[in-house]
Amino acid sequence: xxxxxxxxxxxPFQGVSVTDLADSLRRGKVTCGELTxxxxxxxxxxxxxxxCFVTLDEKGxxxxxxxxxxxxxxxxxxxxxxxxxxxxxxxxxxxxxxxGMGSKHFAGHVPNTDAAVVTSLRSAGAVIIxxxxxxxxxxxxxxxxxxxxxxxxxxxxxxxxxxSSSGSAAxxxxxxxxxxxxxxxxxxxxxxxxxCGVVGMRPTSGTVSPEGVFPLSRTLDxxxxxxxxxxxxxxxxxxxxxxxDHTGITGPWLPPRVPERPGQSPHLLVGEVKCELxxxxxxxxxxxxxxxxxxxxxxxxxxxxxxxxxxxxxxxHHQAIQSAEAYALHQDRVESAPDxxxxxxxxxxxxxxxxxxxxxxxxxxxxxxLRDQVLAKLSSIDLLVMPTVPIEAPLIGQRELQxxxxxxxxxxxLKSMTVPWSLLDFPAISVPVVVDGAHMPCGVQLVxxxxxxxxxxxxxxxxxxxxxxx
Numbered sequence: 001x002x003x004x005x006x007x008x009x010x011x012p013f014q015g016v017s018v019t020d021l022a023d024s025l026r027r028g029k030v031t032c033g034e035l036t037x038x039x040x041x042x043x044x045x046x047x048x049x050x051x052c053f054v055t056l057d058e059k060g061x062x063x064x065x066x067x068x069x070x071x072x073x074x075x076x077x078x079x080x081x082x083x084x085x086x087x088x089x090x091x092x093x094x095x096x097x098x099x100g101m102g103s104k105h106f107a108g109h110v111p112n113t114d115a116a117v118v119t120s121l122r123s124a125g126a127v128i129i130x131x132x133x134x135x136x137x138x139x140x141x142x143x144x145x146x147x148x149x150x151x152x153x154x155x156x157x158x159x160x161x162x163x164s165s166s167g168s169a170a171x172x173x174x175x176x177x178x179x180x181x182x183x184x185x186x187x188x189x190x191x192x193x194x195x196c197g198v199v200g201m202r203p204t205s206g207t208v209s210p211e212g213v214f215p216l217s218r219t220l221d222x223x224x225x226x227x228x229x230x231x232x233x234x235x236x237x238x239x240x241x242x243x244x245d246h247t248g249i250t251g252p253w254l255p256p257r258v259p260e261r262p263g264q265s266p267h268l269l270v271g272e273v274k275c276e277l278x279x280x281x282x283x284x285x286x287x288x289x290x291x292x293x294x295x296x297x298x299x300x301x302x303x304x305x306x307x308x309x310x311x312x313x314x315x316x317h318h319q320a321i322q323s324a325e326a327y328a329l330h331q332d333r334v335e336s337a338p339d340x341x342x343x344x345x346x347x348x349x350x351x352x353x354x355x356x357x358x359x360x361x362x363x364x365x366x367x368x369x370l371r372d373q374v375l376a377k378l379s380s381i382d383l384l385v386m387p388t389v390p391i392e393a394p395l396i397g398q399r400e401l402q403x404x405x406x407x408x409x410x411x412x413x414l415k416s417m418t419v420p421w422s423l424l425d426f427p428a429i430s431v432p433v434v435v436d437g438a439h440m441p442c443g444v445q446l447v448x449x450x451x452x453x454x455x456x457x458x459x460x461x462x463x464x465x466x467x468x469x470x
Contacts, residue, residue, distance in 0.1 A: 005156050007050055013042075016178065017178070017232055032083030033065045039061075050151065052132055054098075068127060080239075081124040086181065089138075089182045092181065097110065097111075099111050101136070102145075103136045103147055105337065117181065132171055137345065139216060139326060141414040142160045142394070143170075153393050160394055160395070161195060169192035173198050179227045179235075185217050189430075190430040194442070199226070203453050217321060217322040220423070230464045267300050270302065270384070271378075271383070272293055279405075284438040285387045285391070287435050289385070289433075291435065292467070299462040313366070383456065386447070391414070427452065429445070429457070430445050431463055
């Protein structure tokens with residue numbers, strides 16, 4: 001009997017890769033319809049216990065699965081996601097299916113069209129099971145603040161999932177889905193991935209279309225994949241960046257430069273980020289980083305400490321940009337219907353209204369300068385590594401810390417390590433690391449140069465393989 005507070009890997013997709021599922025489908029061991037029924041059954045049974053889904057699309061999922069089976073029978077193979085169940089964050093439009101943004105403001109809202117990324121997923125043959133929990137308007141790193149209530153961490157339901165892609169990470173960690181998609185503005189894919197113990201990637205902006213995704217900050221928003229492994233993350237990312245009119249995939253399923261045996265990685269130069277922020281990390285997160293650096297070295301990478309003080313400057317400039325753009329988006333709602341906001345979100349927006357025009361412009365200019373400076377430091381370095389978050393998953397509703405390593409604000413701590421790469425628009429991926437004695441999952445963040453997602457995924461796959469090998 002599992003601990004009542006532990007719901008990790010309770011679902012049918014625990015430890016099962018997309019590649020394995022795809023192979024089973026093509027060998028006739030299972031049908032798309034059967035995979036869909038497994039996902040729906042698990043979502044009904046366990047979804048409410050961690051509050052990771054806000055809407056299930058049972059009829060739509062069954063129709064899509066039936067079509068996927070018919071296509072495979074007729075020789076139409078759309079690639080590795082053909083017939084694979086997927087969850088979609090509830091700020092991403094799905095035609096005919098409620099998309100509520102976690103807010104009373106959009107209660108009952110049903111879009112007429114799919115977001116571009118949803119179109120890409122459907123074109124790749126994926127079966128959308130439903131919409132996953134989101135922190136209200138994606139405006140928070142905890143995942144415990146939405147009209148639908150808090151999402152609960154499958155590793156300990158008294159603790160947060162992280163946000164704002166809370167339901168996507170929780171559903172994958174619980175094994176209810178093999179893959180899901182989220183969005184990342186300040187770390188909203190990477191933070192919940194780290195706290196729940198799964199993989200989550202923030203790609204370079206522009207690689208995945210934001211069309212049809214409700215914005216928080218148009219300058220900083222990106223759409224990213226969540227999965228149980230790096231390889232599954234790579235497969236999902238490839239489908240997300242596919243053209244909307246894509247009708248099938250030929251050739252290798254894995255993106256180029258993501259090796260099928262990722263332990264044979266090229267000799268990458270990996271810099272361990274050193275700055276003031278990285279000195280404020282809890283013991284278990286430090287141990288996770290040390291394990292990851294050792295594993296990277298074992299996989300053939302050359303590692304070295306790299307001082308990057310620019311990372312410490314990023315937080316306040318990110319805050320200025322996000323705040324100004326978020327308030328501009330929500331100003332009318334704040335003025336006309338403030339009572340429909342959760343009180344915490346309303347306080348954040350009112351504080352955001354105080355960012356002046358000159359502060360916003362200066363932040364944008366400083367962003368460009370910092371980006372150029374960091375890129376110059378990476379001229380001889382392939383990737384960076386640092387913790388994803390500096391603390392373990394806080395308790396539901398916890399907003400203050402006891403000064404551990406200088407942190408007093410939960411929100412500030414959770415965003416601290418992810419915000420720099422959102423501001424500078426570098427791709428980054430959070431990979432789980434098992435630390436003996438840690439109550440909650442730990443994660444490390446690999447950071448690549450803009451546009452180098454494939455190299456980033458290859459290195460992350462090599463790291464994952466070494467970690468799995470022990």
